[in-house]
Structures are given as structure tokens and as C-alpha cells.
Amino acid sequence: MSSVGGRTSTSSPRVIPESTDTREMDLFRRAQTGDRGAFGQLAIRLQDRLYNAILRVIGDREEARELTQEVFVKALTKIESFRGESQPATWMFRIGINLAISHLRKNRRHRSFSLDASRNGTQDQASALLGQLKSPGLSPDQVIQERETHQQVLTALGQLDAEYRAILVMRDIENMDYQQIADVLNIPLGTLKSKLFRARLALREQMILLNTKPETTNRPSGS
Amino acid sequence: MSDGIEQIESRLAAYIDGELSESERAEIDRYLASNPAHQKLIQELKAHKQYLACLPRESAPAEVLDHLQSHLERQALLENVENDANMLRINRWPQWGAIAATLVLAVGLGGSGLFGVTGRFFEP
Numbered sequence: 001m002s003s004v005g006g007r008t009s010t011s012s013p014r015v016i017p018e019s020t021d022t023r024e025m026d027l028f029r030r031a032q033t034g035d036r037g038a039f040g041q042l043a044i045r046l047q048d049r050l051y052n053a054i055l056r057v058i059g060d061r062e063e064a065r066e067l068t069q070e071v072f073v074k075a076l077t078k079i080e081s082f083r084g085e086s087q088p089a090t091w092m093f094r095i096g097i098n099l100a101i102s103h104l105r106k107n108r109r110h111r112s113f114s115l116d117a118s119r120n121g122t123q124d125q126a127s128a129l130l131g132q133l134k135s136p137g138l139s140p141d142q143v144i145q146e147r148e149t150h151q152q153v154l155t156a157l158g159q160l161d162a163e164y165r166a167i168l169v170m171r172d173i174e175n176m177d178y179q180q181i182a183d184v185l186n187i188p189l190g191t192l193k194s195k196l197f198r199a200r201l202a203l204r205e206q207m208i209l210l211n212t213k214p215e216t217t218n219r220p221s222g223s
Numbered sequence: 224m225s226d227g228i229e230q231i232e233s234r235l236a237a238y239i240d241g242e243l244s245e246s247e248r249a250e251i252d253r254y255l256a257s258n259p260a261h262q263k264l265i266q267e268l269k270a271h272k273q274y275l276a277c278l279p280r281e282s283a284p285a286e287v288l289d290h291l292q293s294h295l296e297r298q299a300l301l302e303n304v305e306n307d308a309n310m311l312r313i314n315r316w317p318q319w320g321a322i323a324a325t326l327v328l329a330v331g332l333g334g335s336g337l338f339g340v341t342g343r344f345f346e347p
Binding site for chain 1: 228229230232233234235236237239240242264267268271272274275276277278279280281282283284286287288290291292294295298299
């Protein structure tokens with residue numbers, strides 16, 4: 001597991017307003033005419049969402065960083081092929097999520113992802129403290145309980161098939177709508193919804209397995 | 224049959240997400256009210272959805288933009304080199320033109336000279 005310089009926040013995913021989409025489309029159109037500054041602005045706007053989504057699919061910060069970088073380079077290379085059928089963010093997600101899925105399938109690894117930036121004990125304490133400050137209404141026990149739940153969900157997610165993981169990340173973490181996810185994965189809407197339900201069942205199964213296994217298997221095992 | 228299953232799965236996914244119409248939702252509510260085991264399952268799936276939504280979000284590390292910045296700079300540099308090379312190629316045209324003109328002139332002059340020489344031979 002690599003250390004990460006990234007910031008963390010517990011804010012829920014943003015629902016992107018229409019004006020944001022329009023602004024992104026405008027930046028994208030300018031980038032298509034060779035305006036590098038506009039592409040940079042677009043990257044600034046999308047980098048956190050892309051990185052977070054790829055990270056939750058991949059389960060490794062270093063690989064997620066590399067793949068996010070690759071997304072932008074690929075997007076620049078293919079920028080002329082974008083015809084505006086979808087939003088620029090959806091188009092970038094298509095590149096990113098497909099890169100992440102093929103990366104996982106190529107490496108055929110199940111990931112068990114840790115919440116902590118490193119396994120350093122001091123940082124664990126610091127993040128526990130931060131967790132408590134971020135949730136002032138919770139008792140220390142509740143904060144610990146919340147962290148354990150998060151860890152368990154991530155571990156269960158890491159055991160799923162790559163496509164199931166991607167679907168859950170896009171729908172339940174990134175709050176993307178069905179059509180956007182179907183566009184990213186290039187599958188019909190009905191198939192997407194059916195797969196979403198199966199992905200949720202698979203996650204539940206993994207959660208049950210984790211709860212019935214001995215305590216040690218619930219610990220983060222790194223990447 | 225499999226189409227039927229896919230449809231049911233689609234509706235259940237949409238039910239969990241709150242994306243069904245009121246009448247569709249009411250139909251599933253009625254079914255679940257009489258099937259506690261399935262109701263429990265759906266409750267669990269809803270709870271897991273909530274867990275995923277509450278996971279802490281991480282921001283991209285600074286290296287992501289640094290890498291893009293370097294890539295854009297490299298690209299701009301390469302384009303400048305290419306433009307310079309193009310300019311050099313364009314600037315060479317007058318030279319090639321001059322060479323071609325000289326050759327045409329030389330051939331022309333040579334031809335007329337030769338004509339002059341041969342003309343003298345055939346002069347009566």
C-alpha cells in the first residue's frame with residue numbers, strides 16, 4: 001500500500017448541476033480546438049471524482065494515481081473522437097473505468113483496501129481523531145464502529161468481480177445515473193440495472209462471509 | 224424466462240434506489256409486506272448502499288496534475304520543434320526553386336548552344 005498525499009473528506013458525492021455540465025462541455029469544446037488551458041481546467045474539475053472512483057475499483061492508491069494520469073493522457077490523444085453524445089465527465093469515466101477493469105482483469109487480483117493512508121500507527125490514531133472531529137455527534141466507540149464498517153465494506157467490495165465493483169462504485173459511491181453508467185460500460189439500460197442488483201447481492205454475500213470468518217481475516221491486508 | 228428475471232432484478236435495483244413510480248413501488252411494498260425474509264434482504268441491500276455512499280472520499284494526489292502538466296509541456300515543445308522543422312522545410316523551397324531555375328536555365332542555354340553548334344554544321 002502506498003502512502004498518499006491526497007486529502008480525504010467524508011462529504012457525500014456531489015449531484016452535478018446542469019450548469020456544471022455546460023461549463024465542462026464548453027471547456028471540452030475549447031480543448032478540442034487545441035486550448036491546453038481549457039483541458040487543464042477540465043482536469044482540475046474532474047480529477048478528484050475520477051481518482052476516487054478508480055481508487056475504489058482498484059483498491060490501491062499508487063495504481064489509481066497512475067491510471068488517473070493515464071486517463072488524462074488518453075483523453076488528450078482521443079479528444080477529437082469525442083462527438084458530444086455524452087457529457088465530458090461520462091466520456092472520461094468511460095476511459096477511466098474501462099482502464100481500471102482491464103487492469104484488474106489482467107492482474108486477476110482481489111483487493112482488500114485499507115481506509116488508512118498508511119499502516120503507520122501514528123497515522124491510524126490521527127485518522128481516528130480526525131474521524132471523531134468530523135463526526136462530533138458520535139462517541140469514540142461509534143467512531144471506531146463506523147470505521148470498522150467502512151473497512152468491512154471496502155474489503156467486501158475488493159472481493160467482487162471487476163465489473164460489479166465498477167457498477168457499485170459508479171452508482172452508490174459516485175451517484176451516477178443509470179444511463180451514464182450504461183454509457184460508460186456500453187451495455188443496455190436493463191442489463192445495467194439487473195447487474196446492479198446482482199452486484200448488490202454479491203456484496204451482501206461477501207459481507208456475510210466476512211462476518212462469519214475469524215476476526216483476523218477482516219483486517220486490511222494492504223493492496 | 225431469463226428476460227423475466229432480468230426485469231425483476233431491474234425493478235428491485237430501481238426500488239432500492241427509489242427510482243420507481245409510485246404504483247410500481249406500492250406493488251413491491253405489498254409483496255414485501257407479505258414476505259418478511261425478502262423484506263429483510265432488501266433492507267440489508269439498502270443498508271449496504273448507504274455504507275458505500277458514506278465511505279470517505281479521497282482527492283487526487285498532486286502528482287496527477289503534475290504529470291498532466293509535464294505531458295502538456297512536452298507536447299507543446301514537440302509541436303514547436305515540428306513547427307520549426309516545418310518552417311525550415313518551407314524556407315528551403317526558395318533554395319530548391321533557385322536550383323531548379325538554374326537547371327532549367329542551364330538546360331535551356333545548353334540546348335540553344337547545342338542548336339547553335341549543330342545549326343552551324345547544317346548550315347548550307
